[in-house]
Amino acid sequence: MNDLLFDHLGFLPDPAALTVATLMKILLIMIPLMLGVAYVTYAERKIIGFMQIRKGPNRVGFFGFSLWGLGQPIADGMKLAFKEIIIPTNANLYLFLLAPILAIVPALAAWAVIPFSDVMVLADVNAGLLYVLAMTSLGVYGVIIAGWASNSRYAFLGSMRSAAQIVAYEIAMGFALVGVLMVAGSLNLREIILAQQVPLNLFGFNIITSGWFYIPLFPLFLVYFISGIAETNRAPFDVAEGESEIVAGFHVEYSGMAFALFFLAEYANIIMIATLTAIMFTGGWLSPFDGLLNTEILSVPVLGALLDSGIHWLFLKMVFFIYLFLWFRATFPRYRYDQIMRLGWKVFIPVTIIWLTVECAGILLEIEPWFV
Amino acid sequence: MTFQYGLFMFFAALVVYGAVCVITLRNPVHAVLHLVLTFFASAGLWMLLEAEFLAIILVLVYVGAVMVLFLFVVMMLDINVSETREGFVSYVPVGFLIGLVLLLQIRIVVGSEFFGLDQYPLPVPRPADYSNTAELGYLIYTVYVYPFEIAAVILLVAIIAAISLTMRRRPESRKQMPDKQVKVKADERLKLIKMDAVVSVDKKDQGDDV
Numbered sequence: 167m168n169d170l171l172f173d174h175l176g177f178l179p180d181p182a183a184l185t186v187a188t189l190m191k192i193l194l195i196m197i198p199l200m201l202g203v204a205y206v207t208y209a210e211r212k213i214i215g216f217m218q219i220r221k222g223p224n225r226v227g228f229f230g231f232s233l234w235g236l237g238q239p240i241a242d243g244m245k246l247a248f249k250e251i252i253i254p255t256n257a258n259l260y261l262f263l264l265a266p267i268l269a270i271v272p273a274l275a276a277w278a279v280i281p282f283s284d285v286m287v288l289a290d291v292n293a294g295l296l297y298v299l300a301m302t303s304l305g306v307y308g309v310i311i312a313g314w315a316s317n318s319r320y321a322f323l324g325s326m327r328s329a330a331q332i333v334a335y336e337i338a339m340g341f342a343l344v345g346v347l348m349v350a351g352s353l354n355l356r357e358i359i360l361a362q363q364v365p366l367n368l369f370g371f372n373i374i375t376s377g378w379f380y381i382p383l384f385p386l387f388l389v390y391f392i393s394g395i396a397e398t399n400r401a402p403f404d405v406a407e408g409e410s411e412i413v414a415g416f417h418v419e420y421s422g423m424a425f426a427l428f429f430l431a432e433y434a435n436i437i438m439i440a441t442l443t444a445i446m447f448t449g450g451w452l453s454p455f456d457g458l459l460n461t462e463i464l465s466v467p468v469l470g471a472l473l474d475s476g477i478h479w480l481f482l483k484m485v486f487f488i489y490l491f492l493w494f495r496a497t498f499p500r501y502r503y504d505q506i507m508r509l510g511w512k513v514f515i516p517v518t519i520i521w522l523t524v525e526c527a528g529i530l531l532e533i534e535p536w537f538v
Numbered sequence: 539m540t541f542q543y544g545l546f547m548f549f550a551a552l553v554v555y556g557a558v559c560v561i562t563l564r565n566p567v568h569a570v571l572h573l574v575l576t577f578f579a580s581a582g583l584w585m586l587l588e589a590e591f592l593a594i595i596l597v598l599v600y601v602g603a604v605m606v607l608f609l610f611v612v613m614m615l616d617i618n619v620s621e622t623r624e625g626f627v628s629y630v631p632v633g634f635l636i637g638l639v640l641l642l643q644i645r646i647v648v649g650s651e652f653f654g655l656d657q658y659p660l661p662v663p664r665p666a667d668y669s670n671t672a673e674l675g676y677l678i679y680t681v682y683v684y685p686f687e688i689a690a691v692i693l694l695v696a697i698i699a700a701i702s703l704t705m706r707r708r709p710e711s712r713k714q715m716p717d718k719q720v721k722v723k724a725d726e727r728l729k730l731i732k733m734d735a736v737v738s739v740d741k742k743d744q745g746d747d748v
Contacts, residue, residue, distance in 0.1 A: 261571075292669045296594040303602025307574070310606065314567060314613050322613070329610050333603055353671055504714060 191288050195277050203433040204239035210492045211238070217496040246429075249422035254317050257419070261315035266420065266427035269308025273434040276301035280441055281356040283451045283477045294355040295343060298442060302397065305435060306332045308428070309399070309406060309416045316419035324415025327503060328399055328406030334510035335396040341518035342390035345383050345525055346446045359450035377456075378449040382528070385521045387447040389514045391487070394439035396510065398432060400491055402498035403506055440487035444480055451480040546586055552579035566612045574605050588664055591671040 208223065212235070215222025223235035253262060279294035281287040291297060306329055313325020347353055350361040364377045380387040396403040407415030417428045444450060453475040464470040472478070501509070527533075556576035563569045577600045584593035651657070664670070678686050
């Protein structure tokens with residue numbers, strides 16, 4: 167992707183070619199991401215509908231065909247785009263309008279370092295993992311500032327809850343990632359995936375997917391994913407917008423595109439957490455059959471490409487984790503606030519610290535799953 | 539003027555603007571947000587120095603966690619702005635004096651005789667795959683391992699002290715004890731009393747009431 171685009175722009179001077187190529191790559195990430203966000207909202211309504219024996223959206227389609235309601239997200243987007251943004255009296259105008267921007271920018275910026283396949287990565291930086299962590303930790307500002315600037319008690323309560331929650335779960339999340347980088351020996355996301363390539367050899371057999379980090383780091387995998395759900399303020403940790411208590415939490419005063427930006431940020435973050443879990447614990451773009459199939463099968467025209475590692479495996483894993491997000495929302499009742507805090511501080515952080523100790527011992531004593 | 543120089547000027551201007559706003563703005567929430575801006579711009583400056591690990595950690599720790607808690611506290615406080623402004627003029631000379639002393643101290647420590655171009659030649663630009671995270675980790679855990687451990691212990695002591703200060707017993711505050719809630723049995727809370735469906739009432743009393 168990198169060289170291909172750059173080479174085709176050879177008629178431009180070098181800096182200009184680089185800029186144009188980079189902008190095109192950003193568009194190549196952004197447009198599918200935005201479409202993905204739109205259709206994750208559709209999938210959410212449809213899947214939860216099926217789980218609750220309802221139909222979900224099934225009216226809006228294209229050109230007179232209802233098509234199972236596939237036009238719904240587009241219609242929702244159009245509606246939000248043309249709605250008036252109402253600014254509450256005595257709200258802090260600048261901060262009120264800045265908050266949705268602060269929510270969406272980190273949610274999109276974090277995608278810069280995500281490797282979609284061995285060659286498809288916008289910025290292959292050394293400290294990619296840290297960058298992602300820093301960007302996701304910035305998302306909380308949108309929530310806090312929105313709550314404070316709205317001049318509303320409900321919004322303020324929502325933002326206070328979410329601030330405490332996000333700070334608490336960020337620590338567990340960070341610790342889980344320390345475990346990942348200890349096994350991988352790198353902060354670069356691409357190298358983290360490549361480190362999962364070696365399958366575990368048990369009694370002379372190569373076991374399927376055994377090189378992926380969810381096996382040696384199983385507790386950290388669980389902690390990371392659950393913290394990710396808490397970090398994105400999703401059910402069952404969605405006290406920041408607990409409808410039954412504080413209407414809609416921090417974005418209760420927002421309408422139109424300002425609300426849509428919060429919405430986009432939330433779903434972009436969901437896809438982000440799903441992607442990161444796929445990259446760090448289940449081998450990213452690696453195929454589960456990686457290294458087990460011989461070249462004869464891999465050279466079969468379509469089947470070979472499907473079974474070989476590639477971006478489609480990453481998408482498959484992302485879809486699975488996004489589905490988990492929706493499944494949890496349909497399944498679990500909302501946690502009470504003190505239960506959330508207890509889980510974050512008194513369960514997850516000790517679990518991660520204990521598993522890091524186990525991992526250290528494993529690496530020091532050169533025991534197989536941790537030391538490759 | 540190279541692109542890098544322009545970036546430096548941009549971030550440096552942001553740092554100065556943010557820092558000035560932190561001490562001059564009346565609204566404490568705005569002041570904290572400008573402090574966030576200052577940190578962010580400093581991270582940009584560090585990034586220009588090829589200290590990408592420190593820059594990202596600055597964003598991650600200070601902007602992502604510390605300042606969030608700061609905002610949390612400042613938003614909860616109901617600060618009367620005019621009250622905090624009282625006696626501002628009488629404190630100005632003292633403030634200037636302290637500022638001057640601090641400036642002098644900084645000048646003594648990081649003056650050009652220690653950090654000038656003749657003392658520190660321009661750093662060699664590193665190749666793109668140079669990981670200063672690994673380099674930093676190597677230095678911290680070998681050459682500077684004792685200072686590093688001592689700093690860690692001091693931080694730990696501070697954490698324990700801060701927690702123990704808030705752990706004082708306050709009988710007037712009620713709190714939940716989840717372990718007791720989980721262990722509770724029905725017969726500790728609930729008392730079943732067997733009684734007849736209809737209580738027989740003395741005829742004579744009833745008559746008096748009517």
